[in-house]
Amino acid sequence: xxxxxxxxxxxxxxxxxxxxxxxxxxxxxxxxxxxxxxxxxxxxxxxxxxxxxxxxxxxxxxxxxxxxxxxxxxxxxxxxxxxxxxxxxxxxxxxxxxxxxxxxxxxxxxxxxxxxxxxxxxxxxxxxxxxxxxxxxxxxxxxxxxxxxxxxxxxxxxxxxxxxxxxxxxxxxxxxxxxxxxxxxxxxxxxxxxxxxxxxxxxxxxxxxxxxxxxxxxxxxxxxxxxx
Amino acid sequence: xxxxxxxxxxxxxxxxxxxxxxxxxxxxxxxxxxxxxxxxxxxxxxxxxxxxxxxxxxxxxxxxxxxxxxxxxxxxxxx
Numbered sequence: 001x002x003x004x005x006x007x008x009x010x011x012x013x014x015x016x017x018x019x020x021x022x023x024x025x026x027x028x029x030x031x032x033x034x035x036x037x038x039x040x041x042x043x044x045x046x047x048x049x050x051x052x053x054x055x056x057x058x059x060x061x062x063x064x065x066x067x068x069x070x071x072x073x074x075x076x077x078x079x080x081x082x083x084x085x086x087x088x089x090x091x092x093x094x095x096x097x098x099x100x101x102x103x104x105x106x107x108x109x110x111x112x113x114x115x116x117x118x119x120x121x122x123x124x125x126x127x128x129x130x131x132x133x134x135x136x137x138x139x140x141x142x143x144x145x146x147x148x149x150x151x152x153x154x155x156x157x158x159x160x161x162x163x164x165x166x167x168x169x170x171x172x173x174x175x176x177x178x179x180x181x182x183x184x185x186x187x188x189x190x191x192x193x194x195x196x197x198x199x200x201x202x203x204x205x206x207x208x209x210x211x212x213x214x215x216x217x218x219x220x221x222x223x224x225x226x227x228x
Numbered sequence: 229x230x231x232x233x234x235x236x237x238x239x240x241x242x243x244x245x246x247x248x249x250x251x252x253x254x255x256x257x258x259x260x261x262x263x264x265x266x267x268x269x270x271x272x273x274x275x276x277x278x279x280x281x282x283x284x285x286x287x288x289x290x291x292x293x294x295x296x297x298x299x300x301x302x303x304x305x306x307x
Contacts, residue, residue, distance in 0.1 A: 061293065101296055107244070150298070
């Protein structure tokens, strides 16, 4: 699998994403945001976490309109895989590749901690290495992760089974105190209509090594490699 | 030509920043504050043949970038 990781000014998790992908067996390259084309044969585009353009205007707003995003849109339209993590999820929403918007966290705090997620389905290219409703232990680090959308959009996402992950506790119980940012229906990540684009606030790429306390993030990258 | 674009959150969209400011105003003892919603103002200098062209350009700027119309409204003014 060939993965292209897009680097915007202010991205800072591109190295983590590359490490997680290489560990799973992918070939990775870094693509600059001002480029117009993805490398030939790209299977997966990753929009990494960080603070593109310093979060100016709105998180992901300026990056969402970068030149390379036209190529990312075409790649997605062809059915190519796209993964947006944290700021990458915000960019996907701002670019129109995913619906909705990530608003300021409910209690206005930047939240940086370990977080459990419930895997809502395990029949997609991103999650087939997990068990259905498995509670995975990953990390979050964001100030704007409060997912909001029109009621009809939420109803559509739920109806089509497009919620990828929900915030839960260690036992897999969704919501309540386990929701770190107030997001609608405890949504931590969503899929596009064709399930080839995933945007998620949490960082699976940071939990791939026992040295940092857990490896539950590996499943996502191993799923992608199985998809290739 | 000088112009101003004002971007505000749509009614019903939760505005935690506005709420925090509202709370701070209450704690400062400022009287009569019923509610606060935070928005953004863009002061723009624009070269355009006439006000109509300027408005069209500003509307394009707002739709394409300045406002996220999922949750925000915008208002255009030529000054």
